[in-house]
Amino acid sequence: MRLVFGFVLLIGIGLAGSAVYLAKDYIGQQQAQLAEAERAKQAIVPTVDVFVVNKQMRYGQRLTKEDVKLVRWPEEAVPEGAFVSEEELFPSNGQELRSVLRTMEPNEAVLAVKVTQPGQDAGISSRLSPGNRAFTIRTDVTAGVSGFLRVGDRVDVYWTGAVGEGQNLTKLIQPGIRLIGINQSADEDRNGPVVAQTVTVEVGPQQVAALAQAQATGRLSLSLVGADDSIVSSAVEVDLGDVLGIEDERIVEAPKEEKCFVRRRQGEEIISVEIPCSN
Structure with a gap:
């Protein structure tokens, strides 16, 4: 009887150990999945819709709705001057189209510096x-x-x-x-x-x-x-x-010697006689 009881006890302890091991392994897998999900969540960045061209656009071409498409763009990396709404890029429902000022390659963002104002040609006036x-x-x-x-x-x-x-x-x-x-x-x-x-x-x-x-x-x-x-x-x-390497030559005139005279009358003539200057 005691032998049977001991045998049952050993079986119970073995089953309990297996259950603990399986539970520990399950909990470890769950924690790994939660950590992976957290890392994936942190890797997700906020995005916004940005208009890009779907084909090469060259100088002077008119930009139509058929030439662009919306793509998801990281919010912190959106280029300055990018268009994020159809109302900005095509005001008046596209009645006045913009012209291309610089060549744009497929999937390149449409920027304000690369297109004219609505209705303008790609001429000099659009660049002023x-x-x-x-x-x-x-x-x-x-x-x-x-x-x-x-x-x-x-x-x-x-x-x-x-x-x-x-x-x-x-x-x-x-x-x-x-x-x-x-x-x-x-x-x-x-x-x-x-x-x-x-x-x-x-x-x-x-x-x-x-x-x-x-x-x-x-x-x-x-x-x-x-x-x-x-x-x-x-x-x-x-x-x-x-x-x-020619230097300007300045001619400096020597000061003229001052002379003093007195006038004297001799008969009907007036003559000048030089005398020492008093100053």
């Missing part, structure tokens, strides 16, 4: 900031940086002409102004070299007057500013003497 004006400068292969200029570049403008008594002078008159057109094109995506006969710049009304006066009285030359250069050129003025 409020209050600024477009001014065209005559140029050639040497004055125009040998064809390396592109729309969107910044240039320094130098004036060369005669001042005063025939003195030739070169002076920086407008630093860091932006090009918005080359010849008759405002396309920023033109990669081939173009020898510019004219360039159009964006300047204020006062700068327009200064450039017009300078162009009428001398020759304008352009100097290309680096893309990442944020330093504004200071005053620059050079004449032929500076180039050749």
Whole structure:
């Protein structure tokens, strides 16, 4: 009897141990699944709908509803100027379409800087900031940086002409102004070299007057500013003497010796007689 009781006890202890082991394993699996779910939850980031183009769009094309689609975009990584609603991108139910200013590749976000305002063409007027004006400068292969200029570049403008008594002078008159057109094109995506006969710049009304006066009285030359250069050129003025290293020679006249005279009458004549000066 005791032998049977001991045998049953051993079986009970074994079953209990198995149950504890299985329960521990189950609880461990549940905890692992909960941890995995928590990690997946943390990996999920808030998103918003952003309009992207569904095909390549080039300069001058009209942007229609058929050219775009909505995609989910991480909320913290939405580009500045992106369109997140149809009312923003196509006001008036698409009656006034925007024009493309820069080439966009498929699935690229539509940004405000890459399209015009509704109803505008991709011309010079669409690139002007409020209050600024477009001014065209005559140029050639040497004055125009040998064809390396592109729309969107910044240039320094130098004036060369005669001042005063025939003195030739070169002076920086407008630093860091932006090009918005080359010849008759405002396309920023033109990669081939173009020898510019004219360039159009964006300047204020006062700068327009200064450039017009300078162009009428001398020759304008352009100097290309680096893309990442944020330093504004200071005053620059050079004449032929500076180039050749010729110093101005000033002629200093020696002071003239002072002379004193007295007048005397001799008969009908008046003569001057030199005398020592009292001072």
